[in-house]
Amino acid sequence: MTRQLLTGNGAAAWAARLAKVDYVPAFPITPQTEIIETLSAWFDNGEIPGRMTTLESEQSMITAAGAAAITGVRVFTATSSQGLLYGMEMLYTVAGWRAPFVMINVSRGLSAPLTLEPDHNDILAARDSGFLQIHCATCQEVLDSTLIAYRLAEHEKVRLPVIVNQDGFYLSFTREPVEIPDPALAARFVGQFDPENTQLRASAPTSQAVAVLGGSPYSYFRYELHLAAQQALDVYDEVAAEFAEQFGRDYSAIESYRIDDAEFAFVMMGCFATKAKEAVDRLRDIGWRIGLVRPRLLRPFPEQALHDALADKKAIAIIDQNISMGKGGVLHTEVASALYGAKAAPLLTSYIGGLGGRDISQEELFEIANQLKQAVEKGSAPPPRLLYTAGELREMRKLQAIAHVERQELKLGEESDNDQGEGND
Amino acid sequence: MYRIRFHGRGGQGMKTASRILSNAFFLGGYEVQDAPRYGAERRGAPIFAYVRAAKQPINERGIINRPDLVIVADDSLVAIPAAGVLQGIGPQTVLMINSHEAARTWEERLNVPGQVLILPVTEEVEDRAELPFLGTTCAGAAARLIGIIPLEHLQQAIRDELAHLGTEIVEKNLQQAAEAYELAAEYAGKVIEGTEISAQDYAKPEWIDMPFEVASISAPTIHTGLTSELAATGTWRTMRPVIDYQLCNRCWWVCSEFCPDGAITVDDEGYPQIDLDQCKGCMICVAQCPPHAIEAVAESVAQLAEATEATEATEAVGDKS
Ligand code: SF4
Numbered sequence: 001m002t003r004q005l006l007t008g009n010g011a012a013a014w015a016a017r018l019a020k021v022d023y024v025p026a027f028p029i030t031p032q033t034e035i036i037e038t039l040s041a042w043f044d045n046g047e048i049p050g051r052m053t054t055l056e057s058e059q060s061m062i063t064a065a066g067a068a069a070i071t072g073v074r075v076f077t078a079t080s081s082q083g084l085l086y087g088m089e090m091l092y093t094v095a096g097w098r099a100p101f102v103m104i105n106v107s108r109g110l111s112a113p114l115t116l117e118p119d120h121n122d123i124l125a126a127r128d129s130g131f132l133q134i135h136c137a138t139c140q141e142v143l144d145s146t147l148i149a150y151r152l153a154e155h156e157k158v159r160l161p162v163i164v165n166q167d168g169f170y171l172s173f174t175r176e177p178v179e180i181p182d183p184a185l186a187a188r189f190v191g192q193f194d195p196e197n198t199q200l201r202a203s204a205p206t207s208q209a210v211a212v213l214g215g216s217p218y219s220y221f222r223y224e225l226h227l228a229a230q231q232a233l234d235v236y237d238e239v240a241a242e243f244a245e246q247f248g249r250d251y252s253a254i255e256s257y258r259i260d261d262a263e264f265a266f267v268m269m270g271c272f273a274t275k276a277k278e279a280v281d282r283l284r285d286i287g288w289r290i291g292l293v294r295p296r297l298l299r300p301f302p303e304q305a306l307h308d309a310l311a312d313k314k315a316i317a318i319i320d321q322n323i324s325m326g327k328g329g330v331l332h333t334e335v336a337s338a339l340y341g342a343k344a345a346p347l348l349t350s351y352i353g354g355l356g357g358r359d360i361s362q363e364e365l366f367e368i369a370n371q372l373k374q375a376v377e378k379g380s381a382p383p384p385r386l387l388y389t390a391g392e393l394r395e396m397r398k399l400q401a402i403a404h405v406e407r408q409e410l411k412l413g414e415e416s417d418n419d420q421g422e423g424n425d
Numbered sequence: 426m427y428r429i430r431f432h433g434r435g436g437q438g439m440k441t442a443s444r445i446l447s448n449a450f451f452l453g454g455y456e457v458q459d460a461p462r463y464g465a466e467r468r469g470a471p472i473f474a475y476v477r478a479a480k481q482p483i484n485e486r487g488i489i490n491r492p493d494l495v496i497v498a499d500d501s502l503v504a505i506p507a508a509g510v511l512q513g514i515g516p517q518t519v520l521m522i523n524s525h526e527a528a529r530t531w532e533e534r535l536n537v538p539g540q541v542l543i544l545p546v547t548e549e550v551e552d553r554a555e556l557p558f559l560g561t562t563c564a565g566a567a568a569r570l571i572g573i574i575p576l577e578h579l580q581q582a583i584r585d586e587l588a589h590l591g592t593e594i595v596e597k598n599l600q601q602a603a604e605a606y607e608l609a610a611e612y613a614g615k616v617i618e619g620t621e622i623s624a625q626d627y628a629k630p631e632w633i634d635m636p637f638e639v640a641s642i643s644a645p646t647i648h649t650g651l652t653s654e655l656a657a658t659g660t661w662r663t664m665r666p667v668i669d670y671q672l673c674n675r676c677w678w679v680c681s682e683f684c685p686d687g688a689i690t691v692d693d694e695g696y697p698q699i700d701l702d703q704c705k706g707c708m709i710c711v712a713q714c715p716p717h718a719i720e721a722v723a724e725s726v727a728q729l730a731e732a733t734e735a736t737e738a739t740e741a742v743g744d745k746s
């Protein structure tokens with residue numbers, strides 16, 4: 001099979017095509033729009049069968065996706081950032097319906113202030129919704145993970161919606177060589193959607209998931225959803241193993257890079273993790289024993305796998321491309337929970353960076369590694385670090401000075417207007 | 426790894442240039458990565474696009490901080506700090522500028538450690554930023570400067586990337602690229618594959634502890650003038666509301682009351698008027714009007730009707746004269 005150059009968005013559209021999706025409810029948002037544009041062109045010129053509908057908001061879009069999925073058709077949709085948050089109410093609802101479909105989220109930092117560039121606060125806001133989450137680091141992985149996601153979502157033990165996450169710009173608009181699987185093989189891998197006993201029909205309206213009063217029935221349904229998400233760990237492993245066998249690409253629940261003999265490790269999610277791979281290679285060049293661990297699955301959380309990969313290290317740097325206000329890095333908290341109680345548990349250090357697409361440079365990764373070494377020597381971890389340089393603060397000061405002057409001018413302008421007003425009286 | 430940045434303005438084809446170059450590398454067996462970077466997507470805004478190419482899988486991502494080659498399609502960008510044209514230029518970097526001025530002038534003006542070249546062009550035009558097929562020209566010159574990209578791969582890449590524009594345009598671009606490739610011959614191989622940063626001796630990041638600052642300083646209270654009126658959201662419309670004034674009974678202006686965009690005003694005689702620059706075409710007014718006086722017409726149909734009306738009007742004027 002030959003490879004061709006595709007953006008992350010192009011890869012996502014191809015995955016939907018290969019999965020033979022029946023229905024795509026859509027709503028545009030940068031940097032996701034290219035996915036639905038690509039699909040709509042294919043629908044339009046008859047290259048693929050199926051139907052796309054543009055809805056008036058993400059809230060309706062996710063409702064339509066969930067409703068369509070429980071009529072028994074295969075559904076694909078995509079969103080990003082503010083759009084994901086606008087649909088938040090329905091994320092919880094359709095997951096509660098146990099509606100299996102796949103949604104791509106193209107990560108983008110949240111307002112305010114507004115930005116177009118990526119970080120993971122959008123997708124992490126959906127962490128507890130009941131959607132399973134697969135995080136990607138390359139364009140190839142976006143395509144492959146989406147195919148895997150359909151198997152996971154539609155599996156009888158799971159039956160839950162899945163979000164496949166890719167970083168805006170760094171994947172969504174970046175072309176890399178991608179192998180597009182043979183359509184027949186891909187179709188065979190994904191298989192037919194068996195909607196089992198779900199049977200919503202527009203022609204015979206019924207209510208889905210009516211109100212339950214009293215905590216006991218409610219708890220039953222919520223617990224079952226949680227248990228299904230946990231089942232998804234084993235199911236994911238099975239499906240990923242089958243994918244590896246058929247297509248030769250391995251997507252275990254956590255990616256471990258040069259980790260076996262490592263004393264130190266970086267832990268990161270998303271495509272910035274490939275930068276850390278590069279840092280690992282350079283550090284190994286000069287004799288370090290360091291590796292990288294990247295959770296692909298965030299929900300369900302591959303706790304045991306993380307524990308097994310990391311528990312025997314001396315020190316670990318968890319680099320979060322998100323920030324939980326008043327707490328810190330979300331991944332840091334999660335990894336800490338996976339390692340709590342481990343004998344001779346490694347020192348954990350926390351770094352926050354890459355917010356709104358801020359670069360994390362090789363030099364910073366080297367410096368983080370050095371801090372790990374120092375932490376081990378001292379026997380204690382440094383306080384969490386918010387990655388920022390003196391140069392960045394200097395630039396920020398310049399912007400603040402400009403804003404200050406403009407505000408003063410505005411104020412002066414208003415005062416002189418008032419003066420004139422009074423003079424005329 | 427080769428690291429290349431193209432700088433230009435929206436509309437000058439920098440994304441295309443990066444795609445052609447990376448595709449040409451890819452055809453030669455390289456692993457590649459290409460991406461555009463822009464803020465607001467509009468013509469004339471500074472944009473850049475970058476290409477990485479290596480024989481091994483590429484793990485680096487994002488903005489190129491240590492470029493081997495920087496191509497600037499529009500020399501007015503060099504002076505704009507925010508465009509970042511000069512970012513990370515080192516002694517190894519080749520900087521090729523599309524300019525009427527001489528390389529020496531730029532060297533003295535910029536005082537950068539790298540080598541400055543001027544994009545060679547077949548014929549001088551008044552404004553080089555307006556050169557046709559600028560993106561392909563830049564890609565052609567870049568391919569030759571790098572030295573390891575054969576002309577056939579450049580040409581195949583152009584056919585791949587521009588196929589959607591039709592054969593005539595592809596042919597013109599092929600010709601343009603071949604000329605740029607030829608003209609850059611004297612600099613062939615000037616661009617040298619960059620090295621990796623060593624983990625041993627690297628410039629330590631100047632990290633700071635983030636200072637706490639009270640909200641009166643740190644809240645993003647950055648105010649700009651009102652812009653919503655300036656953005657003609659009417660271009661988003663796929664359906665257009667059209668009022669039939671025979672049917673409109675000037676009720677209590679339900680349409681105007683319900684329009685979420687405030688796009689319907691009422692004139693002196695009490696008739697509703699729709700501001701089509703601002704109407705997004707939600708069709709709420711259509712649904713709300715009690716005597717059904719507002720019709721939903723497909724925007725394409727409405728525009729066609731307008732165009733026909735306009736030509737008939739001019740023809741009518743022509744008849745009179
Ligand atoms: S279509 Fe919507 S936006 Fe346009 S005038 Fe009617 S109500 Fe207002």
Ligand code: SF4
Nearest residue numbers: 673674676678680714
């Ligand atoms: S709602 Fe209908 S009848 Fe009333 S003012 Fe508007 S167009 Fe006229």
